[in-house]
Amino acid sequence: MKSKLILFFTFSFIFFNAQLKENTFYTVSKITDGDTFYVMTKNSEKFKIRLIGINAPESYNVGKKFRKEYFGKEAKVFATNLLKNKKVKLTFDVQKTDRYGRILAYAYLENGVFLNQYLVENGFAVVATFPPNVKFVEVFTKAEKLARKKEVGLWK
Template identity: 55%
Template sequence: MFSAFSQQRTDFLKVSKVVDGDTFWVINSRGKEEKIRLIGVNTPEVRNTGRTQVEYFGKEASDFVKALLTGRRVRLEYDVGRYDRYKRTLAYVYLEDGTFLNALLVKEGFANVATYPPNVKYVELFMKLEREARNKKKGLWKE
């Protein structure tokens, strides 16, 4: 699995629920639930809320992340902007084994690159991984 280590260290937090492929909740250090949105990537939508349509490969992306995160703990790394306009915490996410979740999703074709400055720390890595996934016709890029 793809792994990377950051200079920024935080404690591991328990995942309390997974919403979809790029959004989940953790129990923060104050014992409260906190909504996390992955930085730099976007997975297809899986829920039809009236505003959002169910998108191709959404269920697969959501199931992949649920399998990785359910009942697990993660470490969060932040970039320049800590919150988005919906008040979700923006983070790069690492599993306990060091797997860099954001990068893994792009590498395996479960997500595409979605960069919003100023949070661009890993944009070059994500772009490279997306090109490779497209070339290998993985996940979203299957014919």
């Protein structure tokens, strides 16, 4: 079993690195919720992206584990308005994928806005860091404190 996992992660890493490049802009093709969306390559390949270091409320029920949460619909609408038919530049941290096969990334809008931070500072997501992907934990913590102080989004 252990060797199968190692093989899977090795294959995933090689496949992933061959498909998505860091600091490259990709077109957003679909928004799943406030912290997850799909990008499309020039070859029309789609990849599911999960923003690192933050967590937005769930906008719909997913099985028994993930239930629709307060402010989930608002977080998805906010993310959709920011991302629909736009391009994002992706950067990465230590881990490239999560246990669900999603690509873990930090995203930047074409105007330079750091999406992960922007969602937190506007109250549409909270800090949720998981080592070893902790590159911006201080940035996100400061953004959440600011959102709470301004009483925006979730903190109204």
